[in-house]
Amino acid sequence: MNQEINLTLKPEYVEKYREGYPLLLKEAIADWSKVEKEGSVLTLFDERKKFVAKGYYGLQNKGHGWILSLDKDEKIDVDYFAKRIKSAIEYRADFFSDETTTAFRVFNAEGDGVGGLSIDYFEGFYLLTWYSIGIYEHKAEILEALQQTTNYKGIYQKKRFDAKGMYLDDADDFVCGEHAPAPLIVKESGVNFAIYLDDGAMVGVFLDQRAVRKAIRDTYAKGKTVLNTFSYTGAFSVFAAVGGASKTTSVDLAKRSLGKTSEQFSINGIDPEEQDIIVEDVFNYFNYAVRKKFLFDMVVLDPPSFARSKKHTFSASKDYVKLLKEAVQITNKGGVIVASTNAANFSMMTFRDFIFKAFKELKCKYTVLESYSLPKDFRVSDKFQEGNYLKVVFIRKLN
Numbered sequence: 001m002n003q004e005i006n007l008t009l010k011p012e013y014v015e016k017y018r019e020g021y022p023l024l025l026k027e028a029i030a031d032w033s034k035v036e037k038e039g040s041v042l043t044l045f046d047e048r049k050k051f052v053a054k055g056y057y058g059l060q061n062k063g064h065g066w067i068l069s070l071d072k073d074e075k076i077d078v079d080y081f082a083k084r085i086k087s088a089i090e091y092r093a094d095f096f097s098d099e100t101t102t103a104f105r106v107f108n109a110e111g112d113g114v115g116g117l118s119i120d121y122f123e124g125f126y127l128l129t130w131y132s133i134g135i136y137e138h139k140a141e142i143l144e145a146l147q148q149t150t151n152y153k154g155i156y157q158k159k160r161f162d163a164k165g166m167y168l169d170d171a172d173d174f175v176c177g178e179h180a181p182a183p184l185i186v187k188e189s190g191v192n193f194a195i196y197l198d199d200g201a202m203v204g205v206f207l208d209q210r211a212v213r214k215a216i217r218d219t220y221a222k223g224k225t226v227l228n229t230f231s232y233t234g235a236f237s238v239f240a241a242v243g244g245a246s247k248t249t250s251v252d253l254a255k256r257s258l259g260k261t262s263e264q265f266s267i268n269g270i271d272p273e274e275q276d277i278i279v280e281d282v283f284n285y286f287n288y289a290v291r292k293k294f295l296f297d298m299v300v301l302d303p304p305s306f307a308r309s310k311k312h313t314f315s316a317s318k319d320y321v322k323l324l325k326e327a328v329q330i331t332n333k334g335g336v337i338v339a340s341t342n343a344a345n346f347s348m349m350t351f352r353d354f355i356f357k358a359f360k361e362l363k364c365k366y367t368v369l370e371s372y373s374l375p376k377d378f379r380v381s382d383k384f385q386e387g388n389y390l391k392v393v394f395i396r397k398l399n
């Protein structure tokens with residue numbers, strides 16, 4: 001049983017939480033000493049002892065926990081979580097009935113009312129991701145709630161407990177039900193993906209890029225040469241190839257990306273031998289490509305927000321301009337750069353400034369064709385826009 005503790009908010013924070021701000025900030029509470037155990041249910045009061053909100057204590061890089069309810073009589077139990085999951089499922093009814101897309105997010109943390117927890121759906125299987133020990137302490141109730149509200153084949157989990165959200169590799173990703181085949185073949189916009197639910201931190205696809213992949217396939221790829229950098233399992237390359245790209249080149253540092261990318265091509269009837277899949281540091285590859293005067297019709301940039309390789313450290317907020325400049329140099333006149341970032345520490349406006357700066361420094365003209373943020377299933381709380389981390393801009397290089 002998780003402890004229940006009463007806490008007093010500092011006066012300057014009371015209004016913020018009354019209005020529905022979901023993240024429990026360390027600085028909003030003077031006295032944390034009463035709270036010992038992650039998972040504790042916290043009832044927050046103002047200085048006159050009037051109820052403000054209920055939440056839980058869980059340490060993430062983002063804060064000290066999340067608000068769960070503005071109703072003082074709400075109990076944080078199986079019924080509470082079942083109600084939240086049910087309404088999350090109803091919000092995504094169109095996804096459940098779409099046979100061409102069988103992988104999507106069912107529950108998006110604070111966007112669906114419970115920060116620190118996400119649930120993804122893969123062809124009848126559910127994957128829970130726990131972002132703190134605090135939310136994991138509520139596993140029994142959440143699992144029971146999920147079992148009550150869904151017809152699942154099997155349930156899996158990922159623990160991302162430490163401050164950086166790193167995956168805890170303790171080999172108990174399977175939770176209950178049937179074991180999923182490995183790979184589990186799911187569909188997205190009619191394209192196949194091979195998913196591994198029990199093989200480390202990442203399952204094979206980032207679901208938040210669905211609309212971007214579809215746009216690449218349907219609007220941009222036909223007859224084009226496509227360079228996909230930071231390609232992971234090659235999802236953008238596969239969509240480009242399915243959309244009729246004349247050739248794709250995928251570049252990723254991780255050795256596993258070669259086999260994984262070949263597999264994604266193969267399960268879509270594309271011969272991987274006819275595509276280039278290169279295991280290499282993207283920054284080395286750029287040097288090489290510039291030297292060789294390679295030119296592509298389309299270049300996809302999707303770096304992690306922070307990465308360290310043997311020779312390079314990349315931080316999206318500091319180094320994106322430089323990355324763009326390299327891409328611009330190897331993009332054909334009239335070609336398209338897809339610039340993407342999942343860095344939550346800068347806004348779309350700042351990202352557009354990075355693009356402006358990169359082209360300006362190269363004395364090159366461009367036009368922005370379209371941009372994307374998170375899709376509908378990655379629901380964002382209107383009280384917490386920081387949750388809307390994804391920024392993708394399609395840019396045409398004009399000269």
Ligand code: SAH
Pocket residue numbers: 205206209229230231232233234235236251252253254257280281282283302303304307308309312
């Ligand atoms: N674009 C991918 C997701 C990228 S995830 C998709 O749509 O699925 C980030 C990837 O960047 C990881 O696969 C990681 O191996 C790779 N990576 C990180 N630093 C790199 C570097 N310096 N050079 C090449 N790849 C790198």
